[in-house]
Amino acid sequence: MEEKYIKHRYDPILPSKDEWPVVKLARERKEFIKKVSDKSQERILNLTNHNPDILKEELETTLYREKLRVKQNPWVVDPDDESSFWNKVKESLLHVNSESKLSKADRLKEYQEVLQRITSRYSEEIASNFKHHHYKFTRSVVSFGFSRLLNAARVKGFRSIFSNQYSLQDKIQITGETDQLRDLATKGTVVMVPTHFSNLDSILIGWTISVLGLPPFIYGAGLNLFNISIFAYFMDALGAYKVDRRKKNLMYLETLKTYSKEAIQFGCHSLFFPGGTRSRSGMIESKLKLGLLSTAIEAQRANYQKGIKDVSGKVFIVPVTINYHFVLEAPSLIRDYLSITGQERYYKENDEFSTSYKISKFLVKFFTKGSDISVSVGKAMDVLGNYVDENGNSLDKKDRIIETEDYFISNGAVSVDSQREEEYSNLLGKRIVEEFHKINRVFSSHLVAFTAFEMIKSMNQKLDLFDLIRLPEEDIFLPYDEFKASCQMVYDRILELKKECQINIAPHMKRSMDEIIAHGLSNVGMYHAKRPLIRNKDGYIVTEDMSLLYFYHNRLHGYGLEKLF
């Protein structure tokens, strides 16, 4: 009955760590940072048309925003010399402005010098700090520590702490196109794009990558996570570079994109959370942040421009979905979602992951109680979203081999066209969302949460979402038989969708409906103080928290299942 998932550890595809791109990158860190800084300057100069007045304006905007940020929103990780650095930038700008005799070319040169200081500071800040012995240590801590916890919880009795009956892979099931991923990672450069629901995702993916025997991937992690020492350690070890969401100025964004693009061209496998931040609503991301995604396309084009036309220069996009019964941060995520009515606010740190202590407590809880996670790896695609075969060739819908390079060709040669590549980013984004939906694995908990919420919604058709969520929980009773019939209806539709390869289901979904419901009820949001869905002693299905129920229900959003009600 149980589906096969990967239980063994794979051998590393590159046994010697010296061959790991990320190690090579760390070795050449200094030169690499210089390169990123130089290339970013070039981009910014191009964007400002080499015009000193436009450049000046951008510099002043950046200065203004940065000074404001330093004053209003300082973080622990910020370096101490921030205000002195920006004060110096200010002085330099004032100095150039007051020199009225300078020619246009000279002014450009002066501004360029200021720009250079900014981009090299940003490059240095963004760059990852990968250290191999940290990586090794972290990896063994994660695997060893977690499996000790797991066995202690599941195998009862004396010496259980030394039992090896369960490994982490029983807890976290890895399924899907793992062989293809391993294969392609030896041939070209992989960009992994997972869904993002929890801060745990980064660690989970890092662990998955290591189980699959892949060399570490680099990825952009929110700088806010580096505020927390335990995370900072993990992140550095996993090859994370830093993304500071407070900085939205042109200089910073261009440097960040350049970093990502150059790292991909360097051959570093990368990881983007294309949704940007964690999904607040619990829905699968439908609008992706295209900024970093576009760097994969740019890197691919740049490789073709350089004449690297074989598979070694090819960039593969691999979508991954992570499925949970339980998202620790759910209460605050959904609160955020409901209170942000479309407006962007400052990212506010939430409670759950704010201290190392709380995280450790969660981890103990997580591993000692049964709540499974699955990581499903999707089919690899080229940067335009075409599937690729085992040799990395792109295929059209009829499985004919096509050249990805042709997408960048105009008048017989590879050309740079930023407007074209912007459209390509949109296309790729859409393809990734499509794949997310296809490889998403339905859990029993998703099914019960979705069904219950839709039933409540259809009983209160006149209410909008906000009124619905404010319904007094004690007034909501769903008779078990009706609930079961509705679950069956949704389940049948899911099976139809599965036949069309539009969705996937977890192995535990092949049991009888009563069992599925029982499994779902006992797992949905199981560690929350208020449970999203339970069966009360009279046998009715009731909820203790409507907004949490809504959150878990959203996981099945985007399949048209609500039309069944």
Added chain:
Amino acid sequence: MGMDSKNSSNKKVGVVGVGSFGTAIANMLAEKSKVVVYARKPEVVEEINEKHETQGRKLHESIVATFDPEQICEQCEVLFFVVPSSGFQEVVRNFAPFLHPYHLIIHGTKGLCLDLPKGKDLSSITKIKRSQVLTMSEVIQKETVVVRVGCLAGPNLSKELIKGQPAATVVASKYNEVILEGQRLLRSDKFQVYGNSDIIGVELSGVLKNIIAIASGALAGLGLGENARGLLISRGMVEMVHLSNALGGGVRSVIGLAGIGDLVATCNSVDSRNFTVGYRLAKGETLTQIQAEMEEVAEGINTVRIIKAFLETSDLRAPITENLYRVLFEDLEIEDALQFLMKYPFNVDVDFV
């Protein structure tokens, strides 16, 4: 080879389809570039290559014809698809194995295509969703690996183009390079080419105006005058705006050359097939009779059916389309439809800007 000196570029341009509009486009392109045309029937190909004409329409002497999709795809990077919407999908499918991502396709077909489950068609389905309605550019993207796609739309009555009378067109594409290429290839002293990035809006404008053209023909057939036509064109435009919006097009494109420009031209033209259908309906003929006697399809009839089925899944009202549907397919008398429209409570003149 004497032709070469006149050509601004040595690259060949392909035109798929040699109907009236296809021939007109091929001739215009041939003024600047070498042109290869594709026709399905070998006898048509032979006629073009030997006599430089087809179905009484002259073709530029430098134009070469072929019935081999592979050949035209190999020779040309830029292809213009100008085939009727009813056969569009099939032609595109035949071309798909030979197309590569470096190709640019610009189409000039004003119609919609349905993407329904196997074995279903409009007679067995009454409701369709937006995802089941495909514009021609969506057909190309669905069936082939070509992504750099554009369309041509605007008041371009083939008869006038063939005579070399001044006109303009819109090249719409999400890709600037496609617009620029279209302009480079087509622009001349007599032909102005505008660009627009809202390809869906431009395609829909060209498609939806056909509905209004049928209605305009009907008014003419009833012997009504210019006041009535003015009324129809302005109300028709409002309906087009709302429909286009619901189908994912922008308002601006409808009030541009491809929308209002084409609408005015078609609603006044006895040369338009759609206009003719309306005209003859008003004279008392039935749809079956009219269709039996027409060589090329009036796209508007199919459009009315598709839009009617789409309206079933949306909250939108489109009184002109709905009543035209009843006239075409449910034996409503045209006079009754007109009465209905005159009583319809349109009370706001313009409600979309």
